[in-house]
Amino acid sequence: MTDHQASEHPAFSQGLWSNNPALIQLLGLCPLLAVSHYAVTAITLGVISLTVMIAANGLISLMRPLMSELIRLPLQIMVIASLVSIADLLLPAFYFELHERIGLFVALIVTNCAILGRAELMARRAPIRGALLDGLSMGLGFFWVMCVMGMLREVLGRGTLFAEAGRLTGFPLPDRGIQLLETPLQIMVFAPGAFFTLAFLIAGKNYLDQRNESRQTDRISQQTSS
Amino acid sequence: MKPALILATTGGLLALILALLNHWTAPQILERQAEAKLAALTRALPHPDETVRPLLPKGGTSEIYWSAQASEPTGYLFGIRTNAGYSGKIEAWLSVTLSGEIRRIYTFSHKETPGIGHIIEPDQPFIRQFEGIHLLSDGLHLRSNGGEIDAVTGATITSRAIIDALTRSQATFIAARGATKELDG
Numbered sequence: 001m002t003d004h005q006a007s008e009h010p011a012f013s014q015g016l017w018s019n020n021p022a023l024i025q026l027l028g029l030c031p032l033l034a035v036s037h038y039a040v041t042a043i044t045l046g047v048i049s050l051t052v053m054i055a056a057n058g059l060i061s062l063m064r065p066l067m068s069e070l071i072r073l074p075l076q077i078m079v080i081a082s083l084v085s086i087a088d089l090l091l092p093a094f095y096f097e098l099h100e101r102i103g104l105f106v107a108l109i110v111t112n113c114a115i116l117g118r119a120e121l122m123a124r125r126a127p128i129r130g131a132l133l134d135g136l137s138m139g140l141g142f143f144w145v146m147c148v149m150g151m152l153r154e155v156l157g158r159g160t161l162f163a164e165a166g167r168l169t170g171f172p173l174p175d176r177g178i179q180l181l182e183t184p185l186q187i188m189v190f191a192p193g194a195f196f197t198l199a200f201l202i203a204g205k206n207y208l209d210q211r212n213e214s215r216q217t218d219r220i221s222q223q224t225s226s
Numbered sequence: 227m228k229p230a231l232i233l234a235t236t237g238g239l240l241a242l243i244l245a246l247l248n249h250w251t252a253p254q255i256l257e258r259q260a261e262a263k264l265a266a267l268t269r270a271l272p273h274p275d276e277t278v279r280p281l282l283p284k285g286g287t288s289e290i291y292w293s294a295q296a297s298e299p300t301g302y303l304f305g306i307r308t309n310a311g312y313s314g315k316i317e318a319w320l321s322v323t324l325s326g327e328i329r330r331i332y333t334f335s336h337k338e339t340p341g342i343g344h345i346i347e348p349d350q351p352f353i354r355q356f357e358g359i360h361l362l363s364d365g366l367h368l369r370s371n372g373g374e375i376d377a378v379t380g381a382t383i384t385s386r387a388i389i390d391a392l393t394r395s396q397a398t399f400i401a402a403r404g405a406t407k408e409l410d411g
Contacts, residue, residue, distance in 0.1 A: 096259060
């Protein structure tokens with residue numbers, strides 16, 4: 001574990017796309033699958049995970065001098081668990097009903113391997129700036145997948161978008177959400193729908209990647225032949 | 227520094243932060259919880275724009291609420307329950323006028339036979355028969371027993387169970403009325 005090595009921190013886009021925690025590393029699937037049936041719950045959990053991820057990476061990076069081999073894992077878990085507990089206390093104080101919906105999964109963020117994974121791989125070796133950027137990148141990567149899944153599943157499964165968001169968050173939105181589909185496919189809001197949606201997202205990402213790759217190789221072969 | 231010392235210090239510090247935060251958020255969470263509960267209770271009332279506030283929370287075994295429309299009291303709201311259902315417990319919210327006429331029975335928990343027991347669910351014709359009958363009157367019996375209620379064929383036990391729940395709640399209504407008189411006096 002040398003600072004020198006990690007200071008060449010990976011590109012910011014890694015977390016968003018090429019090494020996305022949800023689509024490539026397949027980490028943190030428990031909350032991703034469980035609360036993505038409504039856009040409002042998915043986005044809330046996404047925001048909390050993002051915040052916890054950045055804060056955990058920052059704190060753990062600051063605690064680098066204390067992280068000896070022997071105690072680094074308990075220390076990291078302690079920091080992450082405390083941050084999650086803070087979120088779990090603050091959320092019901094401001095948005096009680098929202099917390100009623102996703103409360104269990106807020107506490108479960110502790111077990112989100114994506115967060116411990118970043119702490120272990122990145123934050124405990126990197127200086128603060130790199131660690132924060134890494135948290136932001138990975139957190140945003142998780143967040144956007146969460147948002148897309150929540151919105152897709154709600155539209156396909158309920159026909160609405162942002163239903164109950166107004167009541168739960170206080171934003172001026174109609175309580176029934178925006179009606180988009182007349183005959184929704186109910187299964188999409190149940191557990192199988194979560195797996196279908198994630199499968200299509202992963203497949204879609206792989207398709208885009210392959211297309212880009214073959215275009216690049218085409219371009220290279222054209223250049224060499226001309 | 228020794229690893230054990232580092233772990234203990236960090237743990238202590240984090241615990242302290244959490245304890246302080248908990249100290250600050252706990253009353254707020256309780257407040258939000260009470261608000262959410264009252265908001266959920268308004269669904270049990272006949273009119274959607276009515277509000278609910280506590281009347282008798284302390285001491286007694288049951289909770290009694292005021293219902294009001296535009297700050298004008300419309301009656302009382304309290305829980306009723308019975309174990310005399312066809313398959314056990316039936317629980318509902320009962321809304322009565324200040325004088326004791328039944329306004330609405332809002333059943334929220336029962337295990338009656340599906341397809342038959344649904345007669346006690348909110349806004350079903352059977353359960354609406356009770357509206358307007360005084361909680362303390364003799365009308366609160368099946369027609370065969372000299373009352374005003376038509377039992378549903380095939381669901382006599384369920385029908386009787388609701389009457390049982392209502393009869394058991396008479397004391398709650400009397401307590402509510404008593405408490406109101408105290409407030410006035």
